[in-house]
Amino acid sequence: MPTAQGQDPTRRPRRTDARLNRERLLATAREVFAEAGPEASLNEIARRAGVGPGTLYRHFPNRSALLAAVLTDRIETLYALAGTLASSESADEALTQWLRAFLAHARINQGLGSALLVEEPVPLGLDCHRLIMDAAAGLLSRAQRQGTARTDLAADDLVQLVVGIALSTARGHDAEQPDRLLALVLDATYGRPPRSR
Amino acid sequence: MPTAQGQDPTRRPRRTDARLNRERLLATAREVFAEAGPEASLNEIARRAGVGPGTLYRHFPNRSALLAAVLTDRIETLYALAGTLASSESADEALTQWLRAFLAHARINQGLGSALLVEEPVPLGLDCHRLIMDAAAGLLSRAQRQGTARTDLAADDLVQLVVGIALSTARGHDAEQPDRLLALVLDATYGRPPRSR
DNA sequence: CTAGCATACGGAGAACCTCTCCGCTTGGTG
DNA sequence: CACCAAGCGGAGAGGTTCTCCGTATGCTAG
Numbered sequence: 001m002p003t004a005q006g007q008d009p010t011r012r013p014r015r016t017d018a019r020l021n022r023e024r025l026l027a028t029a030r031e032v033f034a035e036a037g038p039e040a041s042l043n044e045i046a047r048r049a050g051v052g053p054g055t056l057y058r059h060f061p062n063r064s065a066l067l068a069a070v071l072t073d074r075i076e077t078l079y080a081l082a083g084t085l086a087s088s089e090s091a092d093e094a095l096t097q098w099l100r101a102f103l104a105h106a107r108i109n110q111g112l113g114s115a116l117l118v119e120e121p122v123p124l125g126l127d128c129h130r131l132i133m134d135a136a137a138g139l140l141s142r143a144q145r146q147g148t149a150r151t152d153l154a155a156d157d158l159v160q161l162v163v164g165i166a167l168s169t170a171r172g173h174d175a176e177q178p179d180r181l182l183a184l185v186l187d188a189t190y191g192r193p194p195r196s197r
Numbered sequence: 198m199p200t201a202q203g204q205d206p207t208r209r210p211r212r213t214d215a216r217l218n219r220e221r222l223l224a225t226a227r228e229v230f231a232e233a234g235p236e237a238s239l240n241e242i243a244r245r246a247g248v249g250p251g252t253l254y255r256h257f258p259n260r261s262a263l264l265a266a267v268l269t270d271r272i273e274t275l276y277a278l279a280g281t282l283a284s285s286e287s288a289d290e291a292l293t294q295w296l297r298a299f300l301a302h303a304r305i306n307q308g309l310g311s312a313l314l315v316e317e318p319v320p321l322g323l324d325c326h327r328l329i330m331d332a333a334a335g336l337l338s339r340a341q342r343q344g345t346a347r348t349d350l351a352a353d354d355l356v357q358l359v360v361g362i363a364l365s366t367a368r369g370h371d372a373e374q375p376d377r378l379l380a381l382v383l384d385a386t387y388g389r390p391p392r393s394r
Numbered sequence: 395c396t397a398g399c400a401t402a403c404g405g406a407g408a409a410c411c412t413c414t415c416c417g418c419t420t421g422g423t424g
Numbered sequence: 425c426a427c428c429a430a431g432c433g434g435a436g437a438g439g440t441t442c443t444c445c446g447t448a449t450g451c452t453a454g
Contacts, residue, residue, distance in 0.1 A: 043439095062442080164365035174353075184385045188382065188388065212421055214430095251432070
């Protein structure tokens, strides 16, 4: 599992107070984003972490960078889950379970947080987008070879559709709806090949 | 077709300069939102319309109200389209065409604009959400009775899924993707009933 | 143990934003 | 034509993101 530790070894390592502040910021951001959504004030995060705004912005040059950092460990978990599922019994079941987990993840991060999975090249940190796509592509291609997933389906599209579910249900009140929508997408995934138009 | 003209007749009609300003603001907002997305600065809109910010805010108390107003005529068009399609040959084809039009609409308004279709009770103007749902529900139920649409599908879910496509592809670069995703959803809509799990 | 300096910090502040308030202007009517 | 409710503009309050730079401090070489 790739982890983002690409640090130029010619430079001396980070000062410990800097590392500490970074961790504190990250932990605080996790909390605040969970409370107030991805639009939460970055000043507020800095304040609650007990550092100045300048410090926050040196560690994370913008909101996206901070969001990406907060999401990173969850993403890595998803990537690892894909690895585990890849050796499970049923290829279809593996894909299904992973997509369920992915949807849950995207929703927990308030939908919009996961928007950066979709947006621009992902500013900083390790490449979340790539990791997710790799995980999805692996499971999907196995389900296409060994399972019943339709072969004209691309991983990009599948992920995008699930992200869409997360986004559009982020503020909804029907707690069951995301599951229903995902079930529908899964039906399409394992359904017969597209009807001739 | 319901149109939002609910004006208390005991009050004298709006002054003409007010009506003119409102129209100018609306036209400018349409442009600016199209250029810069639904996050565009309202000050900028006021400036370009040649009025003060105060004027904008009296006509439209907040961003949502302005967005809703901009979307209104498009929504009414969609509602009217549903009426037209309702008497067409194939129930399935009618639903399909309407969903295509709806997706195009949601995307033109930058995805996020259509977020207010999903969010809170829709602040002002006529009830966009209700109108859309009515249109979708009518076409879907006919496709379920006379066509091949699966009967365990609710209009809410179908609309939500399409909104999700619009949202998640709003900033994407693959121009074909929205169509592919919609095709997938349509396959599910007309597909066999859900497999026994 | 200490001196020196690269590294990191904090917070003032610039430049934006949304939205409110209120004194002045003006369209429409009696 | 005079009146006044309706409407206007813009100052400004209070929020935001993000930058800049003088100051403080962890680390290391001596």
